[in-house]
Amino acid sequence: MSVLLILSAFLLQDDERRSYSAPAFTAIYLGRHQLHDGSWGERSGTCDCRREDPEPGPEVQRRASELLIQLGEDSLDSRVRAQDSLWALGPGIIPQIRESAGDGDLERRLRCRQLLAQRHRFSKPGDLASTALALLDCLWQGHTHRSRDVCRGVAIGPMMEKGLRWLIQVDPQPTRDPLGHVLATLALVEGYGKSKDDILGAVAKTWLRGIAPSTTDSIEVLAWKGVTFYAARRNRLMPDARDDLGRILALLDRRPERLARIGAYLSRVWLGEIPDPGDARAMLCVHPLDLDPVDLFFGTLVFRHAFGREELIENWFGFEVRRALLVSQGTRQKSCDEGAWMKGTTRETVRRTALTAMSFQVYYLYVDSPSEWEAPKK
Numbered sequence: 001m002s003v004l005l006i007l008s009a010f011l012l013q014d015d016e017r018r019s020y021s022a023p024a025f026t027a028i029y030l031g032r033h034q035l036h037d038g039s040w041g042e043r044s045g046t047c048d049c050r051r052e053d054p055e056p057g058p059e060v061q062r063r064a065s066e067l068l069i070q071l072g073e074d075s076l077d078s079r080v081r082a083q084d085s086l087w088a089l090g091p092g093i094i095p096q097i098r099e100s101a102g103d104g105d106l107e108r109r110l111r112c113r114q115l116l117a118q119r120h121r122f123s124k125p126g127d128l129a130s131t132a133l134a135l136l137d138c139l140w141q142g143h144t145h146r147s148r149d150v151c152r153g154v155a156i157g158p159m160m161e162k163g164l165r166w167l168i169q170v171d172p173q174p175t176r177d178p179l180g181h182v183l184a185t186l187a188l189v190e191g192y193g194k195s196k197d198d199i200l201g202a203v204a205k206t207w208l209r210g211i212a213p214s215t216t217d218s219i220e221v222l223a224w225k226g227v228t229f230y231a232a233r234r235n236r237l238m239p240d241a242r243d244d245l246g247r248i249l250a251l252l253d254r255r256p257e258r259l260a261r262i263g264a265y266l267s268r269v270w271l272g273e274i275p276d277p278g279d280a281r282a283m284l285c286v287h288p289l290d291l292d293p294v295d296l297f298f299g300t301l302v303f304r305h306a307f308g309r310e311e312l313i314e315n316w317f318g319f320e321v322r323r324a325l326l327v328s329q330g331t332r333q334k335s336c337d338e339g340a341w342m343k344g345t346t347r348e349t350v351r352r353t354a355l356t357a358m359s360f361q362v363y364y365l366y367v368d369s370p371s372e373w374e375a376p377k378k
């Protein structure tokens, strides 16, 4: 009997596999873990996933106790202020509020219940990098804020709209979070490219001004900057990207790290050069599954550009690799990890999930994927 149950669960999963591709599945995870303000980040308030709230320190607990007393004060203003301040203290104080909701002054009990009813407001806003990666995953699947697709109850269009809306309200600060900044710029550029929405275009232009390649940039930041400049040029948000791509190439060239060599190779492709495929073979002399998600994505892009799709399937993103990735993606219906490649925290899971889906996009050759971006004609 139990064997039959396991078998039918397996068949059910297979059935789901037929109706959703691996990237399409990721939209389910992303939709369920989007924060109430439209961003993605450290934690979710919408499902049963493991909480990552740290225990509040004694100072926070003392402040919470003070504010809980103020909830019962006569002045409406101070009651409202106290409630807002409690939300800002973060989800760690939820147990304390739950206790206060049980006894004492009626006004205070009601206010505590209100706080708990809107518990999503305890979450901190998400971060630029997670939000941008989640949006890029969906954009490269061909979705925009106008998409009408619904994946297992997750409406993709409204999800994208909330995410993009959050992004355009952020004040760009390139030096504080260079990786988040470049990813957000790329998401805005691609958002504009897919939708031709004027507001996205205008905001993307502002953000593009903050991503001049610099010697202090990490290799990953430089690699993403290359993609971003080329995407901006493709979408006519910049008249020319040759100078910037050339600078990135100069900064990455002859550095020994694999991602630096990959970034240099792609810069050459997008500058219209024809780099030596032997270089690509040397830098990708590794098993794809041994790479971290960023190297896997960029490595897959290089492989596709250097050797074409046939070779990609034959010698890089082959059956074994795809099967290993599909098996490790969560597919159990209504479970927290459905559609995700899980890691220790929500933030890491969003990053790994989005990047792995993007690598699949290169394999699937959907027209929106950067694998389809041609080098500009000279």
Ligand SMILES: [Zn+2]
Pocket: 033, 044, 047, 048, 049, 050, 336, 337
């Ligand atoms: Zn969850």
